Amino acid sequence: MREIQLQLSQTQKVRLQKALEHLESLSSKVNSDASVTIADSIPVNHEDGVLKGHGTADLEGEVVATLCGVVERVNKLVYVRTLRSRYKPEVGDIVIGRVIEVAQKRWRLDINYSQNAYLMLSAMNMPDGVQRRRTALDELNMRCIFEEADVICAEVRGFQQDGLHLQARSQKYGKLSTGQLITVTPYLVKRQKQHFHHLEQYGIDLIIGCNGFIWVGEHVEVRDDMVEDQVSQSDPQVLIPNKNSVSLEEQEKNYTALETRKHICRAANAVRVLSTLGFIITLEIIKGVIDLSLSMNLDIHDMLGSEFCVLVAEKEAERRSSNKKKR
Amino acid sequence: MEMDRPDGRSPNQLRPLACSRSVLHRAHGSATWAQGETKVLAAVYGPKAGTKKNENPEKASIEIIWKPNTGHIGQADREYEMILKKTFESICIRTIYPNTTTSIVVQVVHDDGALLPCAINAACAALVDAGIPLRHLAVAICCSVTDNNCIILDPSKQEEEKAKAFAYLVFPNTTVSVVPEKSLQAGSDPMAHGIITSVTHGAMSVDDYLHCLERGRATTQRLSEFLRKNMEPKSTREASKAG
Numbered sequence: 001m002r003e004i005q006l007q008l009s010q011t012q013k014v015r016l017q018k019a020l021e022h023l024e025s026l027s028s029k030v031n032s033d034a035s036v037t038i039a040d041s042i043p044v045n046h047e048d049g050v051l052k053g054h055g056t057a058d059l060e061g062e063v064v065a066t067l068c069g070v071v072e073r074v075n076k077l078v079y080v081r082t083l084r085s086r087y088k089p090e091v092g093d094i095v096i097g098r099v100i101e102v103a104q105k106r107w108r109l110d111i112n113y114s115q116n117a118y119l120m121l122s123a124m125n126m127p128d129g130v131q132r133r134r135t136a137l138d139e140l141n142m143r144c145i146f147e148e149a150d151v152i153c154a155e156v157r158g159f160q161q162d163g164l165h166l167q168a169r170s171q172k173y174g175k176l177s178t179g180q181l182i183t184v185t186p187y188l189v190k191r192q193k194q195h196f197h198h199l200e201q202y203g204i205d206l207i208i209g210c211n212g213f214i215w216v217g218e219h220v221e222v223r224d225d226m227v228e229d230q231v232s233q234s235d236p237q238v239l240i241p242n243k244n245s246v247s248l249e250e251q252e253k254n255y256t257a258l259e260t261r262k263h264i265c266r267a268a269n270a271v272r273v274l275s276t277l278g279f280i281i282t283l284e285i286i287k288g289v290i291d292l293s294l295s296m297n298l299d300i301h302d303m304l305g306s307e308f309c310v311l312v313a314e315k316e317a318e319r320r321s322s323n324k325k326k327r
Numbered sequence: 328m329e330m331d332r333p334d335g336r337s338p339n340q341l342r343p344l345a346c347s348r349s350v351l352h353r354a355h356g357s358a359t360w361a362q363g364e365t366k367v368l369a370a371v372y373g374p375k376a377g378t379k380k381n382e383n384p385e386k387a388s389i390e391i392i393w394k395p396n397t398g399h400i401g402q403a404d405r406e407y408e409m410i411l412k413k414t415f416e417s418i419c420i421r422t423i424y425p426n427t428t429t430s431i432v433v434q435v436v437h438d439d440g441a442l443l444p445c446a447i448n449a450a451c452a453a454l455v456d457a458g459i460p461l462r463h464l465a466v467a468i469c470c471s472v473t474d475n476n477c478i479i480l481d482p483s484k485q486e487e488e489k490a491k492a493f494a495y496l497v498f499p500n501t502t503v504s505v506v507p508e509k510s511l512q513a514g515s516d517p518m519a520h521g522i523i524t525s526v527t528h529g530a531m532s533v534d535d536y537l538h539c540l541e542r543g544r545a546t547t548q549r550l551s552e553f554l555r556k557n558m559e560p561k562s563t564r565e566a567s568k569a570g
Binding site for chain 1: 349355373374375376420424427455457458460461462463464499500555558
């Protein structure tokens with residue numbers, strides 16, 4: 001277990017230990033019979049015909065584990081699931097990645113996986129919203145859309161011949177700006193129905209990427225390009241990326257209010273606290289932590305202190321026990 | 328033949344073992360392994376895309392980086408790298424992730440004898456921590472032959488320097504069935520078969536070498552148990568905390 005890296009005083013250590021033990025007792029017991037270590041043979045009913053999945057190997061007719069973890073059985077499939085594994089992309093996952101390279105007709109992104117993912121130019125919506133073939137001019141203007149070190153939100157399309165492909169065909173995907181990107185270990189993010197959250201009372205957007213990258217940023221209205229009038233028809237010409245020449249009016253338009261920025265920092269610190277404690281990251285628990293910090297009138301940087309971490313652990317233990325009693 | 332060892336151990340006694348996993352946050356897997364005063368830290372990164380030029384792209388390749396505790400990387404370190412590479416290439420299932428590279432970085436924290444076995448044990452624990460599929464676990468031990476032809480296990484640096492010859496031996500871990508009754512039936516041969524790596528220094532007779540093998544194999548039982556016990560309890564604790 002990754003030891004919690006906090007400077008805790010003696011009483012804080014005791015409190016944290018108690019809270020964690022309480023949580024352990026509440027959770028459903030993992031069937032200890034099912035946990036295996038490498039080279040353990042897995043008890044299998046041979047007459048049924050068994051499908052050997054991930055983490056298993058065939059050794060002289062015996063099914064043997066090649067990973068340390070828990071044995072899972074689904075009908076005839078037997079596989080070993082590690083408890084703390086790296087991110088494994090599935091089709092339809094929402095991921096957040098950073099552009100590493102602009103290549104021919106595609107961008108290469110780092111998504112915390114063993115390979116880099118590709119976002120094809122044809123898998124992106126054009127800025128003017130028109131559906132058309134991508135011309136050579138579009139290829140030359142790729143840098144105006146995304147550059148190196150930009151943070152992008154996209155969806156996993158699948159494994160193609162040359163690697164992992166992403167697509168960003170909806171308005172909710174695309175470049176993310178005015179916000180913070182927080183990296184947590186991937187197993188703290190479970191696949192859920194909704195990964196895009198909008199916290200109205202704080203005016204911030206929260207995107208929980210399945211690969212362990214979490215984005216907290218200013219709320220952006222999702223516009224539907226098809227409906228909006230084509231006000232700004234840009235002439236098709238080679239555009240120069242205008243990073244340096246941002247006019248004063250644009251700067252004023254892009255100015256984020258201090259309140260919103262504070263809320264962004266508070267939410268980001270909440271995610272950091274949860275990642276230190278090792279709790280699964282969902283919308284409810286993040287909201288709970290933000291509310292807790294606001295109710296205590298805590299300064300944003302105090303949220304990363306040891307006292308707050310212990311409080312969050314205790315509160316989570318209370319919440320889960322009250323949930324269990326309700327059932 | 329009774330042998331007086333400086334730290335008062337019997338010839339078959341190992342130094343106290345200590346192992347901890349997941350010590351580094353940014354590595355995909357990491358472990359420290361200490362045998363007495365010798366301590367090694369291993370980190371695993373991977374699998375990463377791409378292989379080196381002279382590696383077979385149809386298989387996963389393993390890259391070892393050995394970092395000594397003092398001084399520049401020298402010839403001895405390159406030799407250790409090569410030995411570790413060959414050892415782990417036989418343990419890992421290389422056909423699962425073709426055209427990828429898994430890097431193992433071994434950092435020597437303190438060297439007090441039996442350095443290579445300690446490093447192999449640490450790297451094996453780190454590979455398990457990273458979730459790389461392995462055929463079986465590797466357990467390494469050092470046996471040395473002293474001047475009066477006595478075989479002692481797990482020598483300290485002093486004993487290694489005075490020894491006539493010593494051998495580093497790596498054995499595969501025993502396979503244990505999840506169903507406990509089976510292991511009782513297999514009481515006739517609980518020991519592992521085969522040997523993965525053997526590195527010898529100095530001159531010893533054939534008989535001495537075979538004795539070393541026997542003693543080493545018998546001791547790996549203890550080491551394997553320690554390794555397995557180390558893998559298990561953490562997993563159940565993890566699952567409950569994550570909810």
